[in-house]
Amino acid sequence: MAEIKYMSCDIETYSDVDLKKCGMYKYAESPNFEILLFAYSINGGEVVVIDLANNEKIPTEVIIALSDKEVIKWAYNAAFERICLSEWLRRNYPEYFSSYSTSEDTVDNYLDPSSWRCSMVWSAYLGLPLSLEGVGAVLGLEEQKMKEGKDLIRYFCVPCKPTKSNGGRTRNLPMHDEDKWNTFISYNRKDVEVEMSIQKKLAHFPVPEFVWKEYHLDQKINDRGIAIDMDIVEQAIMMYERSKEELSEEMKKLTNLDNPNSVIQMKQWLSDNGLETETLGKKAVAEMLKDAPEELADVLILRQQLAKSSIKKYQAMQNTVCTDRRARGMFQFYGANRSGRWAGRIIQLQNLPQNHMPDLEPARELVKSGNFEALQMLYDSVPEVLSELIRTAFVPRPGYKLVVADFSAIEARVLSYLAQESWRNKVFANNEDIYCASASAMFGVPVEKHGQNSHLRQKGKIAELALGYGGSCGALKSMGALDMGITEEELQPLVDAWRFSNPNIVQLWWDVDTAVKTAVTQKTTTETHGIYFIYQSGMLFIKLPSGRKLTYVKPKIGINRFGGEAVTYEGIGATKKWGRIESYGAKFVENIVQAISRDILSYAMQTLSQSFICGHIHDELIIECPVEESLDFICEQMGRTPPWIKGLLLRADGFETAFYRKD
Numbered sequence: 065m066a067e068i069k070y071m072s073c074d075i076e077t078y079s080d081v082d083l084k085k086c087g088m089y090k091y092a093e094s095p096n097f098e099i100l101l102f103a104y105s106i107n108g109g110e111v112v113v114i115d116l117a118n119n120e121k122i123p124t125e126v127i128i129a130l131s132d133k134e135v136i137k138w139a140y141n142a143a144f145e146r147i148c149l150s151e152w153l154r155r156n157y158p159e160y161f162s163s164y165s166t167s168e169d170t171v172d173n174y175l176d177p178s179s180w181r182c183s184m185v186w187s188a189y190l191g192l193p194l195s196l197e198g199v200g201a202v203l204g205l206e207e208q209k210m211k212e213g214k215d216l217i218r219y220f221c222v223p224c225k226p227t228k229s230n231g232g233r234t235r236n237l238p239m240h241d242e243d244k245w246n247t248f249i250s251y252n253r254k255d256v257e258v259e260m261s262i263q264k265k266l267a268h269f270p271v272p273e274f275v276w277k278e279y280h281l282d283q284k285i286n287d288r289g290i291a292i293d294m295d296i297v298e299q300a301i302m303m304y305e306r307s308k309e310e311l312s313e314e315m316k317k318l319t320n321l322d323n324p325n326s327v328i329q330m331k332q333w334l335s336d337n338g339l340e341t342e343t344l345g346k347k348a349v350a351e352m353l354k355d356a357p358e359e360l361a362d363v364l365i366l367r368q369q370l371a372k373s374s375i376k377k378y379q380a381m382q383n384t385v386c387t388d389r390r391a392r393g394m395f396q397f398y399g400a401n402r403s404g405r406w407a408g409r410i411i412q413l414q415n416l417p418q419n420h421m422p423d424l425e426p427a428r429e430l431v432k433s434g435n436f437e438a439l440q441m442l443y444d445s446v447p448e449v450l451s452e453l454i455r456t457a458f459v460p461r462p463g464y465k466l467v468v469a470d471f472s473a474i475e476a477r478v479l480s481y482l483a484q485e486s487w488r489n490k491v492f493a494n495n496e497d498i499y500c501a502s503a504s505a506m507f508g509v510p511v512e513k514h515g516q517n518s519h520l521r522q523k524g525k526i527a528e529l530a531l532g533y534g535g536s537c538g539a540l541k542s543m544g545a546l547d548m549g550i551t552e553e554e555l556q557p558l559v560d561a562w563r564f565s566n567p568n569i570v571q572l573w574w575d576v577d578t579a580v581k582t583a584v585t586q587k588t589t590t591e592t593h594g595i596y597f598i599y600q601s602g603m604l605f606i607k608l609p610s611g612r613k614l615t616y617v618k619p620k621i622g623i624n625r626f627g628g629e630a631v632t633y634e635g636i637g638a639t640k641k642w643g644r645i646e647s648y649g650a651k652f653v654e655n656i657v658q659a660i661s662r663d664i665l666s667y668a669m670q671t672l673s674q675s676f677i678c679g680h681i682h683d684e685l686i687i688e689c690p691v692e693e694s695l696d697f698i699c700e701q702m703g704r705t706p707p708w709i710k711g712l713l714l715r716a717d718g719f720e721t722a723f724y725r726k727d
Contacts, residue, residue: 066107068125069107070138072138072139072259073137075145075149076251076252077097081096082222087410088143090392093386098116100248101113101115103253105260130153131153131176133176136179137180142180142183143286143393147393164178168676170287170461177280182397185397186263187199187266188401189613191614191617194399196255201642210254224236278397285678286395291678299431300450304374304378304450307446308447314366315363337359337360344367347547349371374454377454395408402659404614413679413681419452424452456725464676465689465721466723467685467686468687471661471665474661501524502528506565523554523558526550530542534653536556537556573649575593576595576656579592584599587599595656609663614659632645633647672702686724
């Protein structure tokens with residue numbers, strides 16, 4: 065065999081653990097996990113399939129290459145291949161397995177990601193779908209993923225239900241359907257061929273080396289995982305079930321309904337009692353509670369408590385946690401197409417409920433010790449308490465602490481920097497409150513958080529959150545302006561006041577809009593505010609200060625829903641399907657600002673890469689560290705301005721804690 069410089073590979077596997085529900089780490093950890101087929105191509109050569117299920121052997125040179133850092137391994141969603149092959153090597157060829165762990169780290173079960181490349185990341189970098197099938201279709205490849213794949217995977221890769229016709233077996237083996245098995249071998253081969261075709265098609269638009277370094281650090285964070293206090297998780301699940309039972313019984317007594325959880329029955333009961341409603345959504349119930357009679361309010365409050373879905377997060381923790389009580393694989397690199405931000409997976413740390421309880425620790429101890437009666441006696445709503453305690457299930461390992469550090473107003477800082485809105489930059493330079501300063505600029509009076517005109521701060525805050533990217537009255541409403549006591553009549557004046565006090569930001573929207581349209585219509589390169597807009601080979605690239613590029617596929621000038629001129633491009637839209645998306649200057653500004661904010665977080669992660677980062681959420685890092693490690697040092701390191709955006713004023717604040725929480 066020729067010297068192996070690079071290889072492309074794809075595996076088909078079996079496990080009794082549900083991959084979608086539990087994630088790849090738990091899936092591969094199962095004693096019943098095995099690799100059925102291993103397809104590979106060496107140095108771009110012919111694809112070979114090894115039928116491991118029928119006792120064929122992978123050549124020793126290929127096995128050695130899996131651990132060799134000098135051999136580049138390619139796969140589509142390479143994390144799956146790397147994690148599964150790590151487990152398989154450790155079990156079957158421990159002499160050829162080597163990890164990349166230090167004695168203090170928790171990544172020792174996995175192959176070093178630094179020699180792995182993922183063509184799914186490459187596709188995402190270029191604004192393409194995240195599925196192999198989707199990429200093949202959009203690129204119009206001659207090699208296409210076989211459509212029978214899902215049925216074959218369902219047949220061979222997951223347990224089957226025992227029936228009379230299948231002799232009561234719980235698993236389908238190759239011998240149970242040899243024709244299907246031969247098709248499965250072809251499917252495995254085809255996946256590698258498609259993956260190699262994608263590489264060839266995208267060869268002119270390589271992923272920059274620094275982005276691969278970000279990916280490798282992301283993989284390390286996913287491998288490290290985050291420790292979970294399973295006592296809290298298991299007690300919370302039991303308490304929720306008990307609380308649900310008691311609340312349901314109380315609801316039945318009050319309503320005489322067979323199933324008070326039924327939306328249809330509950331709407332009918334409310335209607336019979338003089339309260340008509342189209343929906344029982346959270347907002348609608350909150351609105352009805354404002355003036356509902358006491359007997360109906362009691363039922364609606366119980367309904368709210370029963371509707372709490374916090375239990376799903378605890379169940380996700382229970383599903384995904386590995387034998388060492390750490391949850392792994394929580395972050396999808398380049399999960400957000402337009403900005404390149406990370407997306408949450410499985411437990412979804414990106415959308416955990418906030419905690420506002422002043423007595424978080426005592427409540428946590430009551431749940432941990434299983435004291436349901438005390439919890440019920442001390443708090444109005446057990447489900448509400450369990451919801452607020454979700455974050456606290458994430459803990460450091462024994463002898464360590466968690467440091468939670470985040471950037472202060474990162475998007476507002478980046479937006480102000482790009483637009484050169486000088487009064488805002490002075491606010492950040494003086495470490496002042498941007499919401500107070502914004503309200504002061506809008507209303508022309510001094511605003512202090514806990515002092516004069518403090519009531520205006522809330523208006524400044526909602527304007528800041530809703531209006532920075534071209535939002536108007538609708539954006540204020542969707543941010544909850546009306547719920548905060550702002551009247552319908554105040555909305556447009558609020559928009560006008562914010563735009564009047566931020567003329568450079570408004571100008572930035574228009575300058576970006578012009579730059580994009582010029583680049584697309586003239587098929588050229590334009591620049592504004594240090595951002596480059598490049599039209600090349602039917603794609604629009606937006607080059608950020610970091611050197612990373614955002615990609616928009618097949619842009620063209622079209623007509624928007626208001627009858628005006630707009631840029632449209634192809635991508636995954638709100639329907640989760642590939643299609644045309646329309647955009648405009650302020651929306652591109654939002655993409656740019658969020659992308660730069662993401663790059664700043666990534667720079668901080670690289671700066672702190674020797675620390676044990678075990679989680680991150682948009683502008684926040686969760687670091688597991690020895691007790692003696694300095695919080696100030698971590699915040700100082702995190703708050704360093706990257707060299708590619710000199711002059712941007714950054715600030716990172718943090719706190720130490722024995723469990724994850726919002727400060």
